[in-house]
Amino acid sequence: MAPTKRKRTQEAEEDEFDSDSYSIAEQSDSDIDISSALAGKKPRLNRQQTDDSGDDDDDDKLQEIIRKSMSKRDIKGGTEMLKKTKGKTKIVKGEVGGGSFQSMGLYPWLLRSLTLQGFRIPTPIQRLSIPALLTNPPRDLVGMARTGSGKSLAYLVPLVQRLGGRHSSIFGSRALILLPTRELALQVLKVGKELSRGYHAGEGDHAGDKEAEDSGKKGQGLRWGLVVGGEGLDEQFEMITSNPDVIIATPGRLLHLIVEMNLDLKSVQYAVFDEADRLFEMGFETALTEIVHKLPASRQTLLFSATLPKSLVEFAKAGLQNPKLVRLDAESKLSTDLKMAFFSVKQAEKDACLLLLLRDVIGVPLGSPKPEEAESSTDTKYKGKGKLRHSEIATAPHQTLVFAATKHHVEYLTTLLTTAGYAVSHIYGALDQTARSQQMEQFRRGQTSVLVVTDVAARGIDIPVLENVVNYDFPQGARVFIHRVGRTARAGRQGWAWSFVTNTELPYVLDLQLFLGRPIKSELTQGGDQAYTESLVLGPFERDKVDEEVEYVRRLDEENHNLPILREVMRKGHGMYERSKGKASQPSYKRTKEMIKEGKGIVGSASGIHPVFFRSKDVSIAVKKLEAEDKRKALLQTVNAFKPLETVLEIGARGNTETATLMKQRRKALCKAVERAAHAATSSRPIVEEAERRWEGWKWE
Structure with missing residues (x-):
């Protein structure tokens, strides 16, 4: 049987x-x-389809229970870690509880890395983006917030959390971050490495522990790769073969590597497009499309930007699947801590006005950089030692970032300011990558006081405690202006944006006014800095001081004979730049003519100097300065309105001289002509009104 x-x-x-x-x-x-x-x-x-669906529901419920329990465990572990790291009494409100990094269920070692790097309370974009990116199943996201709001950390923290902080032995990169500029790529690489340094096989080692750095398990942490232009291809080929977990790249060089190495990106799980609008403005649209086709369809895609142009919307529709939109601020908004001042200047006097601004308004001290310290700092940087953390970088409040139109402007201004005695760094696109990194590091460490750049540094660069941004050449677009001035007034800090405006650049200021929805003022009735955050304050420099600075620049030409040559090259480059620059709107050009005719706040007019020169911490002193300026304006108006009764030919004439008699007859003739014109205007008005009335009647008939 x-x-x-x-x-x-x-x-x-x-x-x-x-x-x-x-x-x-x-x-x-x-x-x-x-x-x-x-x-x-x-x-x-x-x-048994109903039974299978029930099993699926049970599996989903079980997985959800497991995820919740793990999240609770991480939250509890994060609280204990904060207490051990900072002490119970030193925990600030907002570091624990709802809306904090601790409440997001981050790994305790990752939370400690954030704390040691100085990131203690999440910004609004981080508070909304990080929990959304950590949900299961993964979902695409479009994050929009004004510049300086912490968008980079909003995607780096979920990236490190999802990858577990540990290197994968399976060949192929798991994350890809695309950025528009090399400086921003280096900055993201530095922050990402610092965040992931705390993980060593999950044995309790954290960022900042020397024993962890010297341990033999250091190779188990995440491997980061940098693919940017200006570096040798052989080094980047070798880096790709070392199997990095995260690739941080600029689109052009990455596409080059993909073609040369036949690089496969099918293993990418996490794709980030940071400063995406700038990627399209720089002409990377074709490269981005090719790269997206190389990525797997199952990836999680993140798109972060401060503005959302039409081309970016079309790309998002093609490259993202059911994305979640996190939009905190309208793209026209600036930081409430940003104060702006606009100076009406002449093109030939811009360099003199820059010296006057740095000396009398910002107060930049004189001094030259120490080459020995600069070389040692860059050497240690490339050896992996002596790196500064986010919380350790401390620059002086007088440090200034100057934006110029072309590299010829940058070279001239660097030579001029160096000859004047300032410690200056400079960056532009054609500069070698090693030199760019060295110049930026000098400015970050406070060895130089002024950094002269082109728009290559207008996006994403985070320079802590930077309070001053100068637009030596006014940008042609409102969005470019927003990203330029966004280098200051970041993370709740105060900041100033100083802009030089010529009469030909005034239409772009009017476009900016319409974009921001703020009025243009040339006079302030009260002291304080509130008006500089709510309006666009326009005015000229003091004429006497500008003339003194122009003479000083001429003396500098005698000290450095390269200055006249560089100025001529800059002048030719500026002419080409003006021809290639886009035009403002037609109504702005019309309003510009009216403003120049009225002369309010325009250089060369009868208006007073810029109100920023009357600023004072003491409100009473500021009010007194404003009152004195009002009296000066009233006196000037009285002098301008004075009309003498005699001409120069009649002054001192005794008797009926020939010239005096001629001028009297001429005056009588002019008076009769004026009377006839006035009489003709008054007599012809009824005729005109009758014609208009008849025309209206015929039109309705």
């Missing part, structure tokens, strides 16, 4: 297997129940 039973059982199993195989063959690959196959259970798709 036993063999018979075995035979019947075997036949029944074969029949069941055949029927199940037939049912599976009828289904598509996407409908196969992979979870039940991995669990060792035979799928019953056609027979």
